[in-house]
Amino acid sequence: MKNLSIFIFLVCFSFGFAQDIPTSFTLQEAIDYALENNRNAKNAARDIEAAKKQKWETTATGLPQIDANINYQNFLKQQVSVVPAEFFGGEPGEFAEVIFGTKQNVNATATLNQLLFDGSYLVGLQSAKVFLEISKNAKEKTDLEVRKAVINAYGNVLLSEESVTIFEKNIAVLEKTLNETTKIYENGLEEEESVEQLQITLSNVQSSLNNAERLREIAYQMFNITLGIDYKTNVTLTEDLEQLTEKNISLEVLELKNDVTNTIDYKIAENDKTSKELLLKLEKSKALPRLSAFINGGYLGFSDEFTFLDRDQSWAGFSAFGFNLDIPIFSSGGRSAATQRAKINLEKSKDDLTETEQMLKLQIETAKSNYRFATEDYNNKKQNLALAERIESKNQTKFFEGIGSSFELRQAQTQLYTAQQELLQAMLDVINNKAELETITNNTTNF
DSSP, X not given: OHHHHHHHHHHHXXXXXXXXXXXXXXXXXXXXXXXXXXXXXXXXXXXXXHHHHHHHHHXXXXXXXXXXXXXXXXXXXXXXXXXXXXXXXXXXXXXXXXXXXXXXXXXXXXXXXXXXXXXXXXXXXHHHHHHHHHHHHHHXXXXXXXXXXXXXXXHHHHHHHHHHHHHHXXXXXXXXXXXXXXXXXXXXXSOHHHHHHHHHHHHHHHHHHHHHHHHHHHHHHHHHHHHTSOTTOOOEEOSOHHHHHHHTOOGGGGGSOOOGGGSHHHHHHHHHHHHHHHHHHHHHHTTSOEEEEEEEEEEEEEESSSOTTSTTOOEEEEEEEEEEEEOOOOOTTHHHHHHHHHHHHHHHHHHHXXXXXXXXXXXXXXXXXXXXXXXXXXXXXXXXXXXXXXXXHHHHHHHHHTSSOHHHHHHHHHHHHHHHHHHHHHHHHHHHHHHHXXXXXXXXXXX
């Protein structure tokens, strides 16, 4: 009975744990889940926590520091000193060997150090704040990339699903046409070439279906990895490709101003310039003096035997207070060279910031152009598919009425299949190009 209870508990626990991972996702649900569970996103969040700890680590170096030290010595052979023998009643000019001190001693000391002034410390505090800001911007950049990756992966899954569905429908139509054509041929009313043409077409479409099914499996696995779950997890996507495409057609985003200062890449470039400014300050601060204070206290114990734990052990106390002032005077030009190098790196970072600004403007314009073309191409591909369907239908009718050739039918079918795949790709391009534009401009929207 006890074993049965344990088994039931383990089953319930395993079931409850499994429920933590959703089995179906809308696109927005997938994005939200990935921002919490994608491995890159989690590591970026950890980097922020590490930066916070580093900030305090830097701050703590300027706060009071207390160290304690206990030193125990046991002389296996004590050092001998030489003193004039006349101190002990000997003859002048002669020396006597004596031993000072006890065979064992203990020295226990506690020291409080406090930094009073250090230019490097002040720059370090500023650098710690900038490093935290860099980590936050890196997290934002990672989240944007994760969002885009989820959108791309989600779209690829929908594309693969649609491809499989279309190929299956085409195969069903082809098999029906082939069966009917075979019967007509067997009755002597059609040429063998017509049957062979349809067999070639059917074989090609079947091969494409097999490949699409394999790609669908890979697309699901890639989607799972992007979300941060096991790649073999069975999940269901609740949106279809056409529905998602229509959601992503929003020409208002093309009217947004190209304010690159709000983009994450510009902020990161600004962080780099700020860090170079701080490095220059750091090199300059190394020419300033460093002042610190200390106070310590301790006890000394002496004995020829180990009696330091006895209550009647005698201890001698001591204490001291003082300052340490370090003044840099001459470095043979080393500090000057380091300062000049920091200035050069700062000038480089300024140019890099300008270059980033210009490149971002170009990237935004390019992304807008690509997105506009994707929406236009999507509408064009829809019209082309409608035309291809009508052409194929007409050639089907002509073929069975005996006024059209199998070659013409095969051409119409091939054109239809191409139009179908082009429309699917156009849908995916709309989704992906809008995601790219939103990522560059840092202007994301919910689905």
